[in-house]
Amino acid sequence: MAKDIRYTYPALKEFCETAFQKIGFSKGDSEIITDVLLLSDLYGIASHGMQRLVRYHKGIEKGLIKVDAKPEIVFETPVSLVIEGNDGMGQLNSYFAMTKAIEKAEKSGICIANVRNSNHFGIAGYYAKMAADKGYIGFAMTNSEAIMVPTFGKKAMLGSNPIAMAMPAKPYPFFFDASTTVVTRGKLELYNKMEKPLPEGWALDKNGHGSSDASDVLKNIVAKAGGGIMPLGGETEQLGSHKGYGYGMVCEIFCSILSMGITSNHTHIDGKGGTCHGFAVINPAIFGNPAEIEEHFSTFLRELREAPKAEGAERIYTHGEKEVIAYRDRMENGIDINVNTVAEMVDFCEFVGLDVEKYLGKLDLEKKESSYN
């Protein structure tokens, strides 16, 4: 496996903000996109951070993502918002939606917002955290290109359909962000790069049978030839496949159904995107004293962390704990970026005319074909 290259957070921030401005986004918009991407890298979720830069850029080049699009509110009540994303950048549509939802929840106690005709929005948790940072409960979800095969099916019909929830707690907030598939496509790509067989219970071949062949499964996904990733709970009802499929449906409802948007099985077909998102904000004050609720919740989280461990296990985590640990480490020691991702960043600089050495330092990378060829 290729080595990583370590950058400080400020260095990546400067590069990323410059990069998005170079593509045509305003300074403010570039800051938002950068903040979403880098939180992912800081949290140790490399698949949704800098690694996405070239994919976003290509999406813009192909016309899938429109740089100058503005989100529009097409329907609203004191507790809801429906937003037309106009094929804009997912991060900008989502930041707008969550900001407005927080404003409404400040007055009404709750707001549910959904966005249609948007694009990949990065990590769902970022937006849930926006609410938690204000003392509220936040939810964020998104549909995506179909990759989840429903129980007893052989064709992907739902996206990886992540659901994220964040809520204030001490010493750190609850932060739960997970796809409703067993794993994400990124995991399959990683196993493919390592030429390792996939664990049982992850993926399906084009006939709907379990497959350990990452390369074959990925090829079929790209060709839309059948197969894909199993719902959380696997492929049979014995381990709860229908439950993961059910949570995938919950996500789909709050993203594409209530917004009258495009369901996962129809997005990303014939050059059209159509990704939809769902958000919710709940002010805990509508249930009582927020400080007492936070205290009560923090006690339960502590009890979970302190509960007896399985033989051989050292630690029980509460959701968000690993992210806090990763964040502190990377802010102090820097962020390791995969060398292939750095190569893509170099290609990007060369393509758009940014000084490689200024932003990415003196590099000695193996020469490969550009990501843009």
Next chain:
Amino acid sequence: MAKDIRYTYPALKEFCETAFQKIGFSKGDSEIITDVLLLSDLYGIASHGMQRLVRYHKGIEKGLIKVDAKPEIVFETPVSLVIEGNDGMGQLNSYFAMTKAIEKAEKSGICIANVRNSNHFGIAGYYAKMAADKGYIGFAMTNSEAIMVPTFGKKAMLGSNPIAMAMPAKPYPFFFDASTTVVTRGKLELYNKMEKPLPEGWALDKNGHGSSDASDVLKNIVAKAGGGIMPLGGETEQLGSHKGYGYGMVCEIFCSILSMGITSNHTHIDGKGGTCHGFAVINPAIFGNPAEIEEHFSTFLRELREAPKAEGAERIYTHGEKEVIAYRDRMENGIDINVNTVAEMVDFCEFVGLDVEKYLGKLDLEKKESSYN
């Protein structure tokens, strides 16, 4: 395995309503409890139907469930309700909470209600369906005696923590009701009765290792000696254990945390119950035209049912389809009640002084020790 005895729905309804009146509930309250229990049997979920009668009765005898308790609203806003259950019957507290939540959602568009200090409420889906029957989206959840072992733990800290969601659709509503554990305790009891080894990925022994020994796992659960059931996704992160654990947390938050109630790890200890529930109602009209949204949703559900099947599979179900099929069958052909459950119903009649033959017919059951000994 013991045979089943078939009853018509009206016969069971008459028996059940009479039984609960005999215990001390009003006619109206007995009708509500009966309706919840029998919907479960009609849906084919025997574990939460008539099978529960003697357990509820024993709960009342022990003082865990208070027959004359009345739910009280202790906090409310136009979009929320917190209800003190006063150790009353779970079905009555929940019916009250959902009825009030629907009333508020009619005005405000959304309402979240939670209930503390209640008891086992039957199937979560019943209450979600109450909202869907009115054209709304409904959610219902409950915590319970701890049975889910968090990832890397060996002690049960969360309940089976089911989450149910229902939403109008054609030709039948979406109805998703599932525990956030891989399976429920009822499944373990069934395997124990059949003396079959548990499938891999269901349960943990008292050291936190996978176990196929149903009898041992159940014994440990009763003795609170350690072990329990795995979260949806199993015991390791490889298959997503942390995700099932996360959904269990979402349930816990909406039940016991926001209501300042008792978390699963502290319920049912020292003769105290303390079960908490969470409910939500969302009027789809806050997002646009409900008829158009229902149409859009129904199209997606149809596409799922019609999607290509895995080799060897005959049918892809959407959530709620199996329940509708079971309901129609049982309304027409009657409901099969397990002979052991019928024996319990006989014991109940003898204990409270109800005419067995009048309500349960002429029976020729093997004589066993009474359930009340």
